[in-house]
Amino acid sequence: MTDLPEQAPLAELREFLYSYLEGTPRAVEAARGVSFEVRRGERVGIVGPTQSGKSTVVYALAHLLRLKEGQVFHEGEDVAAAGYDRAALRRSVGVVFQRPDFQILEDVVGKDVAFGPTAAGVPAKETRERVEESLEAVGLSYPEFRLRYVHALSGGQKRRVALAGVLAMRAPLIVLDEPMAGLDPRGRDELFGLFERLREQRNLTMVMCSSSLADASLLCDRLIVLEEGRVAMDAPVREVLAGADRLDALGIALPEPVALARELRKILPDLPTDLLTEEELEEALLERLGESRA
Amino acid sequence: MIEVDGVSFAYRGGESDAVHALRDLDIQIEPGRLVAVIGHNGSGKSTLVKLLTAVLYPTEGGIRVDGVPVRHETRWEIRSRVSVVFQDPDDQLVMNRVADDVAFGPENLGLPREEIAERVESALEAMGIADISEKIVDDLSLGQKQRTAIAGALAMRPRYLILDEPTSLLPAVAATRLIEAARELNRREGMGVIHVTHSMAEAALFDRVIVLDTGRLVMDGPPSEVFRRAEELREIGLDVPLAASLASRLRSHGIPLEGDILTDADLRKSVFALPRSAGDSG
Amino acid sequence: MLELQRNVIFGQFVDTGSPVHRLDVRIKLVATALLVVASFLVDGFLGFALLFPLLVVLQLVSRVPFGYVARGSSFFLFFLGIILVFQVFFYPGEAPQSSVLWQWGFLSISTEGLRFAAILGLRVLLLYHTTTMLMLTTSLVDLTNGLELLFGPLQKLRVPVNELVLVGVISVKFVPIFISEVERLSRAYTARGVPFDEGGPITRARRLGRLLVPVFVGGFRRADLLTTAMDVRCYRGGRGRTKLRRMEAGLTDWLVLLMVVVWVLAAWKLPGLLIA
Ligand SMILES: Nc1ncnc2c1ncn2[C@@H]1O[C@H](COP(=O)(O)OP(=O)(O)OP(=O)(O)O)[C@@H](O)[C@H]1O
Ligand SMILES: Nc1ncnc2c1ncn2[C@@H]1O[C@H](COP(=O)(O)OP(=O)(O)OP(=O)(O)O)[C@@H](O)[C@H]1O
Ligand SMILES: [Mg+2]
Ligand SMILES: [Mg+2]
Numbered sequence: 125m126t127d128l129p130e131q132a133p134l135a136e137l138r139e140f141l142y143s144y145l146e147g148t149p150r151a152v153e154a155a156r157g158v159s160f161e162v163r164r165g166e167r168v169g170i171v172g173p174t175q176s177g178k179s180t181v182v183y184a185l186a187h188l189l190r191l192k193e194g195q196v197f198h199e200g201e202d203v204a205a206a207g208y209d210r211a212a213l214r215r216s217v218g219v220v221f222q223r224p225d226f227q228i229l230e231d232v233v234g235k236d237v238a239f240g241p242t243a244a245g246v247p248a249k250e251t252r253e254r255v256e257e258s259l260e261a262v263g264l265s266y267p268e269f270r271l272r273y274v275h276a277l278s279g280g281q282k283r284r285v286a287l288a289g290v291l292a293m294r295a296p297l298i299v300l301d302e303p304m305a306g307l308d309p310r311g312r313d314e315l316f317g318l319f320e321r322l323r324e325q326r327n328l329t330m331v332m333c334s335s336s337l338a339d340a341s342l343l344c345d346r347l348i349v350l351e352e353g354r355v356a357m358d359a360p361v362r363e364v365l366a367g368a369d370r371l372d373a374l375g376i377a378l379p380e381p382v383a384l385a386r387e388l389r390k391i392l393p394d395l396p397t398d399l400l401t402e403e404e405l406e407e408a409l410l411e412r413l414g415e416s417r418a
Numbered sequence: 419m420i421e422v423d424g425v426s427f428a429y430r431g432g433e434s435d436a437v438h439a440l441r442d443l444d445i446q447i448e449p450g451r452l453v454a455v456i457g458h459n460g461s462g463k464s465t466l467v468k469l470l471t472a473v474l475y476p477t478e479g480g481i482r483v484d485g486v487p488v489r490h491e492t493r494w495e496i497r498s499r500v501s502v503v504f505q506d507p508d509d510q511l512v513m514n515r516v517a518d519d520v521a522f523g524p525e526n527l528g529l530p531r532e533e534i535a536e537r538v539e540s541a542l543e544a545m546g547i548a549d550i551s552e553k554i555v556d557d558l559s560l561g562q563k564q565r566t567a568i569a570g571a572l573a574m575r576p577r578y579l580i581l582d583e584p585t586s587l588l589p590a591v592a593a594t595r596l597i598e599a600a601r602e603l604n605r606r607e608g609m610g611v612i613h614v615t616h617s618m619a620e621a622a623l624f625d626r627v628i629v630l631d632t633g634r635l636v637m638d639g640p641p642s643e644v645f646r647r648a649e650e651l652r653e654i655g656l657d658v659p660l661a662a663s664l665a666s667r668l669r670s671h672g673i674p675l676e677g678d679i680l681t682d683a684d685l686r687k688s689v690f691a692l693p694r695s696a697g698d699s700g
Numbered sequence: 701m702l703e704l705q706r707n708v709i710f711g712q713f714v715d716t717g718s719p720v721h722r723l724d725v726r727i728k729l730v731a732t733a734l735l736v737v738a739s740f741l742v743d744g745f746l747g748f749a750l751l752f753p754l755l756v757v758l759q760l761v762s763r764v765p766f767g768y769v770a771r772g773s774s775f776f777l778f779f780l781g782i783i784l785v786f787q788v789f790f791y792p793g794e795a796p797q798s799s800v801l802w803q804w805g806f807l808s809i810s811t812e813g814l815r816f817a818a819i820l821g822l823r824v825l826l827l828y829h830t831t832t833m834l835m836l837t838t839s840l841v842d843l844t845n846g847l848e849l850l851f852g853p854l855q856k857l858r859v860p861v862n863e864l865v866l867v868g869v870i871s872v873k874f875v876p877i878f879i880s881e882v883e884r885l886s887r888a889y890t891a892r893g894v895p896f897d898e899g900g901p902i903t904r905a906r907r908l909g910r911l912l913v914p915v916f917v918g919g920f921r922r923a924d925l926l927t928t929a930m931d932v933r934c935y936r937g938g939r940g941r942t943k944l945r946r947m948e949a950g951l952t953d954w955l956v957l958l959m960v961v962v963w964v965l966a967a968w969k970l971p972g973l974l975i976a
Contacts, residue, residue, distance in 0.1 A: 145706050148768050149714045150557065174592070175559045188887050190703060211895060219891045223506070225921075227888050229914065243893030275921065276429060276437070279505060279583065280459025280616075289892070306505070306583060308458040308616050310655035375592070380619070380660040387682040391690045402660060406667050413673050413692065471932050497934050509925035512870075512933075514713055518841040521944035523933040528940035535944060554715050554839075570933065 132200025133161035134297055134329050135185055135217075140195045142180055154180040156353035162297075167323065167330040169340030169361075172350030173375040178333040179222055181350070182301045185331065186217040215244050218295035222302050222333075224279075224286040233259070233277075233285050234270035240293035251292075258288035263314050279306050287315075298322075299331045304339045312339070319343055336377040341365060341400060349376070362398040381405045420447040420470065420500075420578065420610075424479035427465055427633075439465040441633045443479070449577055450608040452601065454621035454641075457630030458655035463614045466630070467582045470612075472496045484577065498527060501571035502580040507563035516558070516566050517542070517551040523574040534573075541572040544603055546595075561592040568596070572603065578610040579603075585615060597623060618645070619659045622680040629656070642678035661685040704879045709772030709832065711875035713839055716763040720837045723956060724949040725846030731960045732834045738964040739826040746971035748822045754963050755829055764836050773828070780824055787817040835872065844869045845943055863937045878919045885911050885918065 142155040154177045162168050170178050183189045184196050191204040198213055218240075221227040230236035237258055241251040256266040262284040274285060283306050290298060304312050320343075322328040334340045340347060340361075347364040349357035351374055357364055364371070368378055368386060378386065381399050385408075389395045392412055399405045422445040428436040439462045447453055457463050468474040469481060472493035481488040488496050501523075504510055513519040520541055524534040542548040545565040555563065564584055571579055579600070585593035597620060600611045613624065621627050627644040629637035631654040637644050645651070645658040648666065657663075665679035665688065675688040715721065720728075735751075742748060759766055791813030799811040838846075847865040855861050886896040889907075896907055 147771065148706060149716065149765060174561055183887070186891055188891055210898060211893070214891060214893055214895065221888070221891075225918075226884055227891070229885070229888055229892065231917070240892045278460040278464060284459070293892070306459075306616065308655050309618065309657035310652075311459060384660055384664070384682045384685065387686050388689060391686060402664060402667075406664060409664070409668060409689075410671055410673075413668065413689065414671065473928055473932065494934055494936065497932050502932050504925075504929065506925075509922060510929040512926065512930055512935075514840050514873075518839065518944065522930075522935070525941050525944060526934040526936065528942050531942060531944060531946065534942065538944060554713065574933065 131164075132197070134164050134166075134199060135331070136161040136197040136200075137181065137184065138195055138197065140181070140184055141192070142184065142189060144180075154353055155184070158350070158353065158355055160348050160355060160358055162329060162331055164329055165323070165327045166346065167319075167332070167344045169337075169344035169347045170331060170333045170350060171337055171340050171347055171371075171376055172335065172356075174335055176350040177353040178335075178350055179301055180353075182219060182221075182299050182331070182333055185297075185299050186214055186219045188219070215293070216295050216297060218290040218293045218298045220287055220290045220298070220300045220303055222305075224282040227286045227289070228274050228282065231273055231275070232270075233264075233272045233274060236274060236285060237289045237292050240289055244293065254292040254294070255288075258291040259285075261291060261318055262288045263311060264288065280308060280311060283307060284311070294326075296326075297329045297331070299333075301333045302335070303332065304334070316343060335375075336379075337365070337371065337382070338377060338379040341379045341382075349374070362400070365400070366397050368397065419449060419482075419484060420445070421482045422446070422466075422469075422479070423481065425469065425476045425481060426478040427462075427469060427474065428477050429465075439633050440469070440476075443633075443635050445628065445635060445638070447578075447610065447612065449484075449610050450604065451610050451626060452604055452624040453610070453612045453626045453628060454624035455612060455614045455628045455630065456616070456618070456621050456656055458632075460632075461630040462633040463630055464582055465633075467502060467580050467612075467614060470578075470580060471500050471502045498574065499577045500580060501574045501576035501578070502582065503564075503567050503571050503584050505583045507560065507567040510567045510570075511555045511563060514555050515551075516547065516553050516555060516569075519555060519566055520551075520569045520573050523570055527574070537573045537575065538569075541569040544572055545569040545599055564592075565596070568599075575607075576609065578612060580612045580614075582614045583616065584613075585617065585620065593617070593620065618657050619661075619681070622659045622662070629654075641680055645680060704883050705876070707771060707774065708875075708879055709769060709836065711872045712772075712836060714764050714768075714836050715839070716837075718761055718763040718837070719952075720758065720762040720833075724947055724953040725838060725842040726849055726947060727949055727953040727957050728834060728838060729846050729850055731957055732830050734960055734964050735830040736827060738967060739823045739830075741964075741968045742823075743819065744971050745818075745822075746974070747967045748819075748826070750967040750970065751826060751963070754960070755826070758830075758833055762833060762837050764833070769829075769832065769836070773832070776828065780821065784817045784821050787820060788813045791816055840869050840873060841945060843872075845945060845947060849947070860937075862939065862941060866937075874919070874923060877922055878915060881915050881918045881922070882911060885914055 137158050137160055140155050140158040144152045144154055158177065158181060170181060172178050180189070184191065187196065187203045187210055193202055193204045196203050201208060203210065203213055228236050229239055234255055237255045238251050241254055246254070259266045259269060264281065264284050274282065277285065287303060303315065307315065319330060323330070332340055332343060344361060347357070347359065347361050348355055349364060349371070357367070365382055368382060371378060379400065381402055381404070385395050385399045385405055395408055399408055422443050425440060425443045426438070427440040428438045430436050455463050455466065465474065469476055469488070472488050475488065475490065483496050483499055486492050486495050511519050512522050517538055520538045521534050524537050539548070542551050545568055547562060547565050547569060550558065550562060555566065558566065568584065585596060600613070603609050604611055615621055622641045622645060624641065626639065627637070627641045628635065629644060629651070636654065637647065645662050648658045648663060651658060659680055661682050661684060662680050665675050665685055669675055674692070676691055677684065677688055679685050679688055738751065742751065788809055789807045791810060800808055801811065802809040844865055848862055851861045851865065890896050894907065896904070
């Protein structure tokens with residue numbers, strides 16, 4: 125076991141508070157006491173309606189905000205403490221921002237993907253390999269896209285470049301802010317597969333934010349529900365989904381199969397509440413409809 | 419009527435070759451229709467939108483809107499008929515109060531004050547944001563900003579409203595509400611809506627679905643027809659709505675579901691209509 | 701982390717709905733212009749002392765927190781401070797030997813120099829505070845409409861007033877865009893391994909320099925998107941534009957203007973009369 129009981133969680137927030145534009149008339153309290161931990165190898169989904177503070181939490185995990193001491197910890201160490209090695213923290217936390225334009229720094233695709241590894245001092249040859257591997261992993265052909273200008277890409281292509289840039293950093297913890305927005309259906313499937321592989325091969329730890337449960341519930345083991353800067357729920361996926369009505373009221377979209385099952389429950393009241401995938405739903409329906417025909 | 423006639427478009431590249439974003443496209447859209455456009459990333463959807471609003475002009479072929487050819491000289495005429503809302507509201511809102519931003523378009527048209535006021539009011543009403551009309555845009559949530567942007571387009575009273583992935587930055591609930599608002603306007607005022615999306619479930623709610631694949635038109639028809647071709651759609655990186663794919667799986671297991679099934683409600687109705695034996699699903 | 705948005709107020713609009721916000725824009729613009737003129741006319745500590753309460757009243761009535769304005773101006777005040785120090789040391793005017801307080805080589809401090817720098821400082825502060833308060837309390841639309849009306853007569857001389865005004869006002873809007881661009885980029889660089897919150901002042905300054913090009917590229921990209929968005933909404937450089945908002949100056953507006961006129965006149969003339 126890698127996860128010894130006494131080992132500190134990989135990332136942890138304790139009563140994390142944050143206000144944007146503090147001290148101005150437009151100050152916004154974005155996080156009002158958020159606490160949770162992320163253990164090694166775990167995949168945690170942070171879901172919540174819009175403006176609930178998801179992106180703020182993402183920034184906090186990589187220390188991209190003005191943090192106060194005693195609130196954000198990485199491997200048990202306070203990241204805001206004086207003398208803490210922030211450079212190392214940022215090498216070990218890869219962040220994919222909510223919008224690709226917030227993140228892409230270079231004008232040419234290949235250069236941008238190479239930015240992280242280069243800044244971390246990875247040798248040129250390995251950087252090149254990583255760039256190729258990352259671009260292919262997000263479904264962009266290396267020879268075709270390497271020299272393309274970023275501003276001349278479609279919305280979905282930009283998002284893929286942003287993701288490739290973070291993958292190339294090979295960080296043990298990846299934090300993704302709405303990674304599926306603007307991707308076509310195949311892109312989504314490919315990303316699911318990619319994250320699955322990364323976890324198996326590299327024991328990657330993942331935190332993923334979304335305003336919809338569709339993506340998070342398929343990919344994550346545990347869900348944290350944020351509401352107005354506070355944690356409203358923190359539980360394994362199926363447990364959270366059992367409270368579908370509450371999520372609905374918060375304006376969090378349910379995964380498609382869950383929503384469909386909910387609709388069908390109007391006529392098949394005994395359909396279980398925790399059907400996550402199309403296959404599970406199919407099976408449950410076959411059981412009921414198949415036998416009703418027999 | 420929007421007529422796209424043999425249109426091709428290539429972005430002239432810098433060092434690399436030109437990117438052929440659209441190839442030999444023929445599309446006719448009657449006024450007052452609800453049309454969804456789907457296609458993989460980079461298939462040319464946004465390019466098409468820019469051609470329809472005279473932001474770009476075709477490399478080959480021609481486009482006419484209500485008989486007016488889309489050219490540089492006619493762009494104002496075109497833009498008063500076709501309004502567009504892009505993906506990111508932060509890049510579209512010009513003024514800093516909601517009502518002022520919504521009024522920006524009609525003011526440019528040089529309309530009398532009373533008419534501007536009336537248009538602004540009804541656009542705000544239609545998007546359900548009348549209560550925030552005096553708020554500062556910077557203080558709004560993304561969903562509210564997006565609605566403000568759409569209200570700004572509506573206030574132009576266009577014959578056609580084009581939405582380029584307005585929902586991909588929105589949570590699904592807000593997205594559904596937005597589409598409902600668009601349908602309502604279509605019903606009341608006969609405004610045509612052309613909606614670009616990556617959500618198959620959203621596309622299924624429209625009268626007609628146009629499918630692009632690397633710049634070519636590959637399918638065009640009512641959703642019931644388009645989503646019947648599940649295999650082809652998957653081949654070009656797309657999918658079908660969950661209810662449709664589930665229905666076809668159930669059918670392949672011999673369950674005789676009737677009718678076209680595209681939405682969750684369709685599936686429920688078909689399941690309900692199944693012949694049943696006594697004492698089931700108890 | 702860089703938090704520029706917190707610390708720069710240029711181009712911001714803070715809507716507190718106060719009486720200052722509700723004042724007719726034209727009146728507000730004329731009053732501001734008067735105060736700007738006053739900052740050149742008034743020449744003496746007494747005059748500025750007379751004007752000072754007006755600024756205090758303005759600040760209080762507008763309900764824009766003073767702390768916010770002060771912090772947002774720290775950059776500006778810092779530079780002003782430096783310039784004034786130079787003014788003192790290199791006072792160009794004639795200073796009788798008796799008034800020299802301190803001298804070292806060609807550097808000297810004289811009472812004349814001090815007085816000159818102090819008056820200059822007060823002038824700039826008055827100028828800065830009134831224009832800043834104008835922007836903080838006036839929305840872009842009001843500003844546009846007001847300026848267009850005031851300069852409208854110039855249209856007869858074929859000056860493209862509408863275009864110029866809107867372009868000017870929109871460029872005010874771009875300042876916050878550029879500022880948020882700097883913040884956004886510094887965050888992106890930091891996340892990807894080039895930190896902006898480490899190292900000595902020199903390292904930091906060098907890194908900021910590195911932002912220069914991308915900030916402009918990013919800023920112009922956003923400007924370009926915004927222009928396209930304006931374009932598709934039929935913005936043709938303000939030609940033939942009509943207005944939603946009506947401007948009506950009521951009795952209060954005129955009274956406010958009268959008060960400012962009297963106050964400025966008092967600050968300008970009274971000190972002379974008192975001394976005489
Ligand atoms: N740079 C900023 N300046 C000022 N306020 C901000 C900034 N970023 C976020 N906020 C505010 O902080 C609050 C939380 O925002 P945050 O972006 O963390 O929410 P979110 O859950 O990610 O929302 P979304 O789903 O819209 O991305 C919101 O009220 C938002 O308006
Ligand atoms: N300004 C540009 N210069 C050069 N090529 C461009 C430019 N904009 C887009 N392209 C290319 O044109 C093709 C079509 O792009 P478009 O933006 O129309 O796609 P899209 O269907 O909207 O994709 P998405 O779903 O990702 O938004 C893509 O291959 C893209 O890389
Ligand atoms: Mg967010
Ligand atoms: Mg697009």
